[in-house]
Amino acid sequence: MIKRLAAFVLANLCGYIMQAQSDYSNFQQQSARINTLAKAHPDMVKATSIGKSAGGKDVWMLTIGTGNTSSKPAIAVVGGIQGSHLLGTEMVLGFAEELLNAAGADSIKSLLARTTYYLFPNMSADAMEQYFGKLKYEREGNATTTDDDRDGKSGEDDYDDLDGNGKINWLRIESPLGTFMAHPDDQRVMIKADLTKGDKGKYMLIPEGIDNDKDGEFNEDGEGGVAFNRNLSFKHPSFTKGAGEFAVSEPESRALLDFLYGSPNIYALICFGPDNNLSNPVAYNAGAATQKLVAGYLEPDTKINSIVSELYNKITGMKDAPKTTSAGGDLLSWGYYHFGRLSYSTPGWFVPKAKADTAKKEKALSVDDPVANYLRFASQQGITTSFTEWKVIQHPDFPGQKVEIGGVDPFVLSNPPFKLVADIRKKHTAFLIKLAGLQPEIDILDIKTEKVNAGLTRLTATVANKGVLPATSALGEKNYWLKRISVKLVTGNQQTIISGKKTQLIDTLEGLGSQELTWLIKGSGTVNLEAGAPTVGIKKQEIKL
């Protein structure tokens, strides 16, 4: 009996361990995790489907907070911005799980009483499933049918798994026309030949496949679809692959933007995606910032970017992050230029600069290259499964030429080995909590009442932002969608305002900024002063005349 019980316990324990996460979650698993959270913490989390992707998958939103969540300053956090970036989705779900696991702590309770988080774990649910598909390749587009090369046919030339390994790798073809050569320190790695240095190209390099429609291009129109991070309205890259017929043409992008535009309480947008202005803050560019159509961050916003970056780097220890440039149509640019909010983005991880292993007589790489660096990093991590060794194949489009198939595997350059994810989740959770600690918050200070003469009182008060972050970005001050700070003096029948406004609007308050206001009131008794805006909350103060 005891033996049987022991076997039972062991079997269940094994089952439990088997269930522990060992890889990124597919859409079904993501949905299950979302529903588990909503069931376990009904007083703090609400899971809503704000729409369906082109392929019919729910676009999930988690609202985390207590009380009336739409009346509190909020941070929106978005993942799955690029379909191949599984880490982003994992970071958003991971944040929700870590935060709610700690929800019993007083610090988290008070955080969730004053801040609302709107989480959108996966904006590219259709594309992301390709990681779990029979054929693994980095896909960005959703299930919308597209004609990427505008030849009148759709999906006529997709990738082809020529070696049947279930992944799309690379073909290198020996050719005098080739512009690629082997990396001098690692023959497996293909780099562009630098003609100015006297290098000679030896290979052509193309993604694995054949020219199915014989138009001379390889894999130019596959399952394709529209990529979320190319479909938004700032510098929408019209007429390019994956951009969509027009900005915000897709149900996913439309659902997100509709929600965000309808939420004036959001003061910050955090993107867990390919762009990076968190570990590398944006520098002020006077030329771009003063164009009629502003194309650079305004100076006060670059200062805030630096403050937030400093916090981010302190917590995450991200250093030497590669510089990124937004390609247009992306969420980060939309968030700042069109939504007018403080907007920040980070990929959460990049391949760290791998040190040369002197025991193996390695030297520092003589040519900087992301794949060569990755292979060193992978070998130091004991990962041997992320590179497909080159091997010769016969290729119908290159008769009589030497063609090899192989190269770095899809996904590994932008998604860390899963064992590193727990630490990334933890650090980014800490960042999102600390960020809320800087949030703008309205206060009414220095209330003074002076009797001018019998029945006449001068009331002076200072409306202040006691947060480090401004009530709105400097660019947001000019944005239709942002609400200004309203200050109301509510008087009773016994009182008349002789000078000063009953209701007035303040454009914005910078971090730790304030404005003094004054009124002359006839009468006695008490009045009520109310100040606030959706991004800063509301403060009410009763004042005795």
Ligand SMILES: [Ca+2]
């Ligand atoms: Ca086509």
Ligand SMILES: [Ca+2]
């Ligand atoms: Ca293959």
Ligand SMILES: [Ca+2]
């Ligand atoms: Ca073709």
Ligand SMILES: [Ca+2]
């Ligand atoms: Ca093809």
